[in-house]
Structure formats: structure tokens, C-alpha cells
Amino acid sequence: MALGARAPLDPLGPLDLFGDGFVRDSYPWLDRLRAQAPVHYDPGTGLWLVSRYEEVRRALLDPALFRPDNALRAVTPLPVAVLRILARAGFTLPPALANNGAPSLPGLRRVVSRFFNAERVAAAVPVIQRVAEDLLDTVWSELDATGRCELFSSFAQVLPCRVLMEFPGIRGVTPATLIRWSDASLELFWGGPTFDRQRELAVLVGGFHQWLTDTVRGDAAPPTSFVGALASRRSPDGEPLDIGTAVAACFFVFIAGQSTTGQLIATVLRRALTEPDLWQHVPGRTGPAEAWVEEVLRREPPVTTWRRVTVRAAELGGVRIPEGAQLLLMLMGSGSDPKVFPHPERMRPYRTNVRHHLAFGVGRHRCPGASLARTEAAVALRVAAGRLSGVWLEEGGTEPPMLGLLSCRAPLGVTVSR
DSSP states (O other): OOSOOOGGGGGGOSOOTTSHHHHHOOHHHHHHHHHHOSEEEETTTTEEEEOSHHHHHHHHTOTTTEEOTTTTSOSSOOOHHHHHHHHHTTOOOOSOSTTOOSTTHHHHHHHHHHTTSHHHHHHHHHHHHHHHHHHHHHHHHHHHHHSEEEHIIIIITHHHHHHHHHTTTOOSSOHHHHHHHHHHHHHHHHSOOOHHHHHHHHHHHHHHHHHHHHHHHSSOSOTTSHHHHHHTOBOTTSOBOOHHHHHHHHHHHHHIIIIIHHHHHHHHHHHHHTOHHHHHHSTTOSSHHHHHHHHHHHHSOSBOEEEEEESSOEEETTEEEOTTOEEEEEHHHHTTOTTTSSSTTSOOTTOTTGGGOOTTOOGGGSOTTHHHHHHHHHHHHHHHHHHTTTOEEOOTTSOOOEEEOSSBEEESOOEEEO
């Protein structure tokens, strides 16, 4: 079988991975794909869409056959004028973490994982709580003054950024700047921007890369900080880690630790606000918040897809795919596979197998910051529900804008009133 079937998508209209319909409600397409064409070739993007849990997990666990070389490649081709902007900034992303299928990966992961192990994450909880309380002081001031507040930009987006700056030790940049740089990077590499927008984004991404390079090269970062540990890392033969690889690792960690965690918190808050009983019972208790975060990760993960490329021709889900095929592993689809998660459309925080979801990946490339992201989202929910017990989600008859990148999906607005 050379290509996945296309017929199952016809009743839903043409599939557009960046279209408003797919971004706002992906589940009808994902359900149909998973049931009738779990490995489907999409001629519009040239991607093979893999939507069933079994095949997604298999691809993630076999990096020798399904390599991550294309994981950070721009989805929308970058024109020469945009590439020149990046080149002038010295921008390059050699294999480091998410896009690294080489033997150097385990050593780099060990350095990164040390900063996100259980002991460090537990030690970060007071920091997360303090930052959350501080941000909610400002939220309450706005609620008192206007009767409403937008929690995405004032709380969900800022909290992980500030924690990231304090926890691994990032200095010399404001939270607003780091957020702007991270969001620009996501849009440039995983979005469908126009040419003019690409040029604007490339300037920001180039500035981000230059700052990272200066930070790694400089001597201001303490040896105990994340940047300091990467800069001082030595290979088994004693060679220092090259600057480009260290910068690439920082680039990935800073974006994942800030932007995608903020998107997770926004989704967790918005979904929790639609469940009054949950919102009332979360404060002051350990367990409900963590369980809710896990169920949101299963059903609505902020990182919805990841990419792989086949080293040689292979069969996946009964479909023959060629060498060099570009795969889109649909993590969001896998979390709603009814064969693994019964009644996947229902939010059931205490599913016995909820931790089996693939929101953080699995295997060699599993997200090293998964524990921190989980903890930040649970603390954010618990503190927000305690401080904002008298608020409700403001709908106004319209849905909030959605972030709709190839690999990221989240509400860009969580407005509450009192």
C-alpha cells in the first residue's frame, strides 16, 4: 500500500492543519484519521499523519528507523531573504536535544536532566508558589479596578518564564523579552507566516540566538546554573562542548520550559473554570490539581505533534512508507485513542492509565522537563483556584483566539470576571 487513504476526510471537508476549523476543534479529523487511516499521506503538506497511539509510540521508541532530524526544521520554507537575516545573526541549530539522533544525545540529556530531576523540582515548588502569588496580586488589583482580567498574558504565560529565570539561573533579560523571543521562534519554525511576517520573526529569533550565544560564551553565568553547566561540559575525551550545540540546547529548553508550559497552564485553567466543582475543591488539597493536569495533558496537550523522518522504507500501521518520508506524529490524536483511553472525550482525572499518554514523548527523546511542567501547572491551578474562588470564565458569546501552529495548540485568552 503506497499511500494512506484520503477518502475518510472528505465528509469533513479538505484537511488544513493550519485552518481555523482544525485548530479550534481537531477531534473530528483526528477521530476519523485514527479509525480509518491511522497512517495517512497529506499531499498539502507532504507529511504522513500518524494518529493512532500504537503507531505514534512505536515511531517514538525507534529513533534508529524514525529519526528526529526534521524535528526543528521550519514547516514553512524560509526564503533566501529570511535566511540572510538569520545568517547575519549567526543563527544555527545543530543537533542537540529534540533534533539529535546521534550518540551525543545521552550526554547532553544527562546535563539537562540534572536540572529537572525530582529533587530540584521539589525544591522549586516554593519558588513556583511565590511567583504565582505575586502575579495573582496584580490580577486581583485589575479585578478590583475593572471587574475582569485576562489570565493568559498576566499569569499563565508569565509564571513559567519567571520560574525558568530563577530556577535554572537565567539572567540579563526581562520576562517580556524572553516571552517575545520564544513565541517568535515557535511561529517561525512551526507556523505558516507570510513572507513579511517571516522577516519580522527572523529579526526576533536572530536576537534571541545572539543573546544565547553571548550568554554561553560569557563568564557571567554561575557554574551551578543551567547555562554554566552546559558551557563547562566536557566530552569523554575531555573536549569542551562546542558553543553552537550548547546554544541549540538552551534554545530548545528555554522555549519548551517557558512557552509550551505557559500554554499548558492556560489550557488547564480554562478547562478547570468550566468545572465549578473542580475549581472549588482544588485549593489546599494535594491530588485534584495534579490529576486534572494529567488529564488535560492526555486530551489537550500543548505540544500536539512531533516530527520524524524515515531512514529507510518501512511499514507502519499496515501502510508502506518510503525512505525519507516526513512523519507527523499526532500526540493529541494518540491521547484520544479509545482503544487505550475509554471514552476519551470525557475528562476523567482519575483514569488508572492516564500517565500512559504521550504528551511528553517516550523513549530517548522524552521531554526532560516533564516533571517541572507538571508541577508548575498543578501549583498554578491550586493557587489560582484558591485566590480566585469568586471568579467565573467570561465567554461573551465568542471563543478566545487559539494558537494554531503545527506542533502547538492552546487558548490565547482566559478572561475571568467577578
